[in-house]
Amino acid sequence: MTEPRDERQVRSLRELPQAIEPQRDLWPGIEARISALPAAAPQAPGAHPLPVRGGGARLRWLAAAAMLASVAVGVWIGRSLLPAGGPGAAAAPATSPPGFAALSGASALDAAYVSDPRYQRQHAQLLRSLPARLAALPPPARAKVMASLAALTKAKEDLESALGKDPGNALLQELLVDTYQDEMRVLSDVQASDAGRGI
């Protein structure tokens, strides 16, 4: 072992530190390897019906619409909510592949995201048009979207419940914002599909 010598005195083996930090950050190597895995996303059947990453099962319309929606949501977040070059710019997963963005601390900006009137207006608009959009979709796509929205709603509820117990938890806040953004992306996908751009 090459760690610095620990001169503390202990009377029990349980007092020995369980965690020892590696001397270098191992995550980049892990990230590179898991991103190189073919269709590596470890899918949990039923838990997240909307695939986040590539795979043969992804519907074509979702793939195409997701790209458009990502741009749309990214631009919308970037132009409507965030100051140019602002600290939250890297936190928007729509503008960078999910999971490969640099970690950024959740901030008041994240919390402001979900309570921002412009977000709420756009969200309400998308929800209003949702029934008509869904009706226009083929049944399998409609079922996929509804399942995705249900999963996201459940995730939001879980996170809000956890935040209720630990309101200052920056990670929970960040995850909640991510989930809201995922929902916006799905709603935007549906909106785009109606224009015949993705189906």
Next chain:
Amino acid sequence: MTQAQTGNTRVEWEGALVQRACAGDARAFERLYREHAGRVYGLCLRMTRDAQLAEDCTQDTFINAWRALSRFETRSSLSTWLHRIAVNVSLAKRRKSTPVVEPALEEEERPAAEWTLETPVEVAEIEDAIGELPDGARDALVLHALYGYSHGEAAQMLGIAEGTCKAQLHRARKLLRERLRVEVN
């Protein structure tokens, strides 16, 4: 907030991270890595006694976990699940680098208890003494005495009989006592 509430919140947000990682969100998985890497690396380092090998084992542990995450039951402990993977990976790597045949040992029944030292000893000195133990005795001691797994859990992780695990612990205790020159209870 009570400790129990903190624990519940931790499990809830960890569950949320697992769900997101299951859906392919590597950022959520990175959060899980940051949370657990120290304990996984600590376990791998103590099992392999080689920093480079322990780093490899830690990386392989998380890569294997990523592949198998959809099979993880969120009701169980992610930490324990990762430790199981880490033990498997460490044993496999160690076998590859230095094949060691452990001698058969007589079983000794002993109740699970905290391993206390009669007089205080420097952490580094204990770590050195643990590092010098034979592989089998060290594995059992690390899982049972440091990480708090029961005889049965440690035995299952190591793929040995519970009696063998107890015997290895007996051997570890005896050797530690000799090397530290203090009573280990």
